Amino acid sequence: MVELHLLSPRGFRAGGVYAGIKSRRTPDVALLVCDRPASAAAAFTTSRVQSPAVTVGREHIASGKLRGVVVNAGNANACTGKQGLRDARRMCAIAAETIQCDPREMLPSSTGIIGHLLPMEKIERGILETSESLGSSLEHAQLFGDAILTTDTKRKIAGVRVKIGRDQVTLAGVCKGSGMIGPRLGVAMSGAKAPGSRGFARASGAAALDAGARGSARAAGAISKHSDASSLRGKHATMLAYLTTDASIAPALLRKLLQQIVDVSFNTVTVDDHASTNDTCAILASGAAGVKIASPADVKKFSAALAEVAQSLAYQIAADGEGATKVVAITVRGAATTDAARAIARSIANSNLVKCAMNGNDPNWGRIVSAAGYAGAPFDPDRCTLKLQKTLVFRGGTPVAFDANRVSKSLDAKEVTVELDCRSGSAEATVWTCDLSKEYVTINADYHT
Amino acid sequence: MVELHLLSPRGFRAGGVYAGIKSRRTPDVALLVCDRPASAAAAFTTSRVQSPAVTVGREHIASGKLRGVVVNAGNANACTGKQGLRDARRMCAIAAETIQCDPREMLPSSTGIIGHLLPMEKIERGILETSESLGSSLEHAQLFGDAILTTDTKRKIAGVRVKIGRDQVTLAGVCKGSGMIGPRLGVAMSGAKAPGSRGFARASGAAALDAGARGSARAAGAISKHSDASSLRGKHATMLAYLTTDASIAPALLRKLLQQIVDVSFNTVTVDDHASTNDTCAILASGAAGVKIASPADVKKFSAALAEVAQSLAYQIAADGEGATKVVAITVRGAATTDAARAIARSIANSNLVKCAMNGNDPNWGRIVSAAGYAGAPFDPDRCTLKLQKTLVFRGGTPVAFDANRVSKSLDAKEVTVELDCRSGSAEATVWTCDLSKEYVTINADYHT
Numbered sequence: 001m002v003e004l005h006l007l008s009p010r011g012f013r014a015g016g017v018y019a020g021i022k023s024r025r026t027p028d029v030a031l032l033v034c035d036r037p038a039s040a041a042a043a044f045t046t047s048r049v050q051s052p053a054v055t056v057g058r059e060h061i062a063s064g065k066l067r068g069v070v071v072n073a074g075n076a077n078a079c080t081g082k083q084g085l086r087d088a089r090r091m092c093a094i095a096a097e098t099i100q101c102d103p104r105e106m107l108p109s110s111t112g113i114i115g116h117l118l119p120m121e122k123i124e125r126g127i128l129e130t131s132e133s134l135g136s137s138l139e140h141a142q143l144f145g146d147a148i149l150t151t152d153t154k155r156k157i158a159g160v161r162v163k164i165g166r167d168q169v170t171l172a173g174v175c176k177g178s179g180m181i182g183p184r185l186g187v188a189m190s191g192a193k194a195p196g197s198r199g200f201a202r203a204s205g206a207a208a209l210d211a212g213a214r215g216s217a218r219a220a221g222a223i224s225k226h227s228d229a230s231s232l233r234g235k236h237a238t239m240l241a242y243l244t245t246d247a248s249i250a251p252a253l254l255r256k257l258l259q260q261i262v263d264v265s266f267n268t269v270t271v272d273d274h275a276s277t278n279d280t281c282a283i284l285a286s287g288a289a290g291v292k293i294a295s296p297a298d299v300k301k302f303s304a305a306l307a308e309v310a311q312s313l314a315y316q317i318a319a320d321g322e323g324a325t326k327v328v329a330i331t332v333r334g335a336a337t338t339d340a341a342r343a344i345a346r347s348i349a350n351s352n353l354v355k356c357a358m359n360g361n362d363p364n365w366g367r368i369v370s371a372a373g374y375a376g377a378p379f380d381p382d383r384c385t386l387k388l389q390k391t392l393v394f395r396g397g398t399p400v401a402f403d404a405n406r407v408s409k410s411l412d413a414k415e416v417t418v419e420l421d422c423r424s425g426s427a428e429a430t431v432w433t434c435d436l437s438k439e440y441v442t443i444n445a446d447y448h449t
Numbered sequence: 450m451v452e453l454h455l456l457s458p459r460g461f462r463a464g465g466v467y468a469g470i471k472s473r474r475t476p477d478v479a480l481l482v483c484d485r486p487a488s489a490a491a492a493f494t495t496s497r498v499q500s501p502a503v504t505v506g507r508e509h510i511a512s513g514k515l516r517g518v519v520v521n522a523g524n525a526n527a528c529t530g531k532q533g534l535r536d537a538r539r540m541c542a543i544a545a546e547t548i549q550c551d552p553r554e555m556l557p558s559s560t561g562i563i564g565h566l567l568p569m570e571k572i573e574r575g576i577l578e579t580s581e582s583l584g585s586s587l588e589h590a591q592l593f594g595d596a597i598l599t600t601d602t603k604r605k606i607a608g609v610r611v612k613i614g615r616d617q618v619t620l621a622g623v624c625k626g627s628g629m630i631g632p633r634l635g636v637a638m639s640g641a642k643a644p645g646s647r648g649f650a651r652a653s654g655a656a657a658l659d660a661g662a663r664g665s666a667r668a669a670g671a672i673s674k675h676s677d678a679s680s681l682r683g684k685h686a687t688m689l690a691y692l693t694t695d696a697s698i699a700p701a702l703l704r705k706l707l708q709q710i711v712d713v714s715f716n717t718v719t720v721d722d723h724a725s726t727n728d729t730c731a732i733l734a735s736g737a738a739g740v741k742i743a744s745p746a747d748v749k750k751f752s753a754a755l756a757e758v759a760q761s762l763a764y765q766i767a768a769d770g771e772g773a774t775k776v777v778a779i780t781v782r783g784a785a786t787t788d789a790a791r792a793i794a795r796s797i798a799n800s801n802l803v804k805c806a807m808n809g810n811d812p813n814w815g816r817i818v819s820a821a822g823y824a825g826a827p828f829d830p831d832r833c834t835l836k837l838q839k840t841l842v843f844r845g846g847t848p849v850a851f852d853a854n855r856v857s858k859s860l861d862a863k864e865v866t867v868e869l870d871c872r873s874g875s876a877e878a879t880v881w882t883c884d885l886s887k888e889y890v891t892i893n894a895d896y897h898t
Contacts, residue, residue, distance in 0.1 A: 047819065047822035047823040048821070048822040048823070048824075048827070048828040048829065049818055049819050049821065049822030049828070050822075076815075078819070079815060079830065079843065079846060079847065079848060080847065081845075081847035113815070114815025114816075114818070115814065115843075115847075116848075179802070180802060272800070272801040272802055273800075274800050274801070274802050274816070274819065275819070275822070275823035277819050277822060351721070351723050352721040352722075352801070352885075352889070352893070353628065353629060353723050353893055356889070356890055356893035357894065359894040360893070360894030360895050365564065366525075366563025366564050367563075367723070369498055369563070370496065370563065370723065370725060370726050371723060372497070373496035373497040373498030373499075374494075374495070374497070374498075374631070374633060374723075374724035379497040379498070380497065381497065381498045381528065382530075394564075396530075398528065398530040398564075399528060399564040435894075436890060437890060437894075438890045438891070440801070440805070440890075441808065441885060441886060441889075442887070443805075444801070444802055444806065444809070445808040445809030445811070445884075445885075445886075
């Protein structure tokens, strides 16, 4: 079986080179190019502090068309004022020139340290060099995947194929993220250039997706070891994700689907709940497969496949969280609303006490139940049940006798499941996080700007 | 000069004994008793998961009168169902009998591990023993102060005297708190028994207090070393605070002032932002000084003094946060509203990235500005200025050149000030937190339930 990657969908080329921005010699400038104008959508951080790359990205995605993406790692181009804005536009202009398109057809991304101007000479040389070595092979996808990493220890890729009628379309993606991970992505609307104020409190139609596509998160993904990121300890990380497909789909529909998808994938992963200035998720649909996604049945299939890719990528971010020794998958069921389920799951996921207990394999259910209590959502401890790694530990407001040693041993795993059933409704949500280890403190304290 | 303590206000007696609840031999049952029915108010956790002690406390405070407080440490009596509720009432009944009052005139508190029934025999013996050794000396206040501690390494006390007309009233307090600290206290209303849904989003009249009483937080307090808490590592902590005064003040006014005071003190301290099931702040006014607080001028003076005591206590909690090496005092000025100022300060205070940077003396202003960005409050990075230990590091959307080594050295201090001026209004707020150290992870990971 062929491993699917960013360039498995037809119509795309990519590459990455080392341009001298990262301190360690590993690719740090990358290009993803579509052979024709792709239908595109993008979701950006809803933080009030946004990188000029995000500002320019919002402008350029407004048309619903992109020819490509230009990325650098090692420098976030954030809090860099007007020069930062000029530099983000210049990145697009340089990249556009190499493929003979309009600069507004390029989406720029940057990740790395905040508050430093981009080294534009290096960036320019890097873009030109990358443009001369674009290709569609696995190696090209890996170069792109490596070039966007900062504190990540692993490359993150995913892909699936889905039958649409008698035809087949491919969906794939690549992402980065390890620390400064608490994305609050909102899809940029057509013509809208200003950041929206939307957060999580959205009643979207994504609950079905949430329930359906979960569990396949790991199946779709392949995590490859990336050994060169150790020198980037403590550098500001960000979540960047790029999704590709060779299906044909209208930009308006793509935007709608993207918000649903990010709400059940990247918006449900948290390492330290610190939304970045640069968080970005973009999708490009080349149409090269000649398959139009429009009928409700096709949209449903396409959407489920896209969720599978995005959830796999989000899961890989949690698994590679700074200092993480395990993924903690928190599922809240039986909540009154999807928003309530998400709020409760997120409250548990972001509790340092819960995260430390997970690090120490401590079946400390009191921390979990109490974290549910202050989520700001309806929650009645006297009705709920709580399971750790499938073992019931709390029911109806009182503890359940369990073998603490056995449960502790079961927590010593690559993935720990926390399942809270509120028994107050039918909504559910899953949030992925990781444990909090001394290594997280080492990475983020023992480093100086 | 005499050191003021919990029993400096006239009309109170207290004591504490070791009853065998804590694993280490240090007091764990305590009584605070007022010689006459005191005017009283209390604020409790607004978490949906509440200890029976809080449930009973809400009931008992509804009358606006208390004769005393009965506390145990080592066991939170939380998630203990109906038996827990019976036990909390029984604690009050036992204590009430010793001083010949109605059980409903006692406020119960518990702190410690979640999910275990109270050892009622020990509790009963402890209450009886304490009642036989009540007194008004510094030593009695210290016994009470020690008995409420769990993971705390230091006893926390504060007191001030204030002139009201030609008379003098004394205000004092004691508190505990080290981990599981992210209080969201709401004052229990007269007759109200159910938890309110109020959180921080309140437009209170406390902004003036916020600005006025800050800075004196340390001045009013005396931190005494408490060496016996090391065996309580990883036990669930809670915030408990008891305030006393010998002024005479109506319960309704006391309730109103208490909400204002907790909003600028205990509700603005965070160690790990984990609100406890047991967080409680109670105030008892004995009236023994024969001074009535009623006129606007007197209320203002009294209120400022009360804020000074409460802020000192809150500050001591941050200073003794689990694993803390320093207090980080985050002041947001020039915000559009007090709520916005608080939200931004809190967002910065709760960022693990910011807390780790503080642990490593890293002047990493990018993490601070980006944390302000996702606070969910209006914030324009292009207008703001940011100072670390009085050194300007960011202004108008772009970095300011500063001597990183010098600022790093200045961060190696017992208190670090972070001052963010939004230049968008006149509201301000301060939040106290501490750094995140490897020791926090040790305390909370290397312990098993």
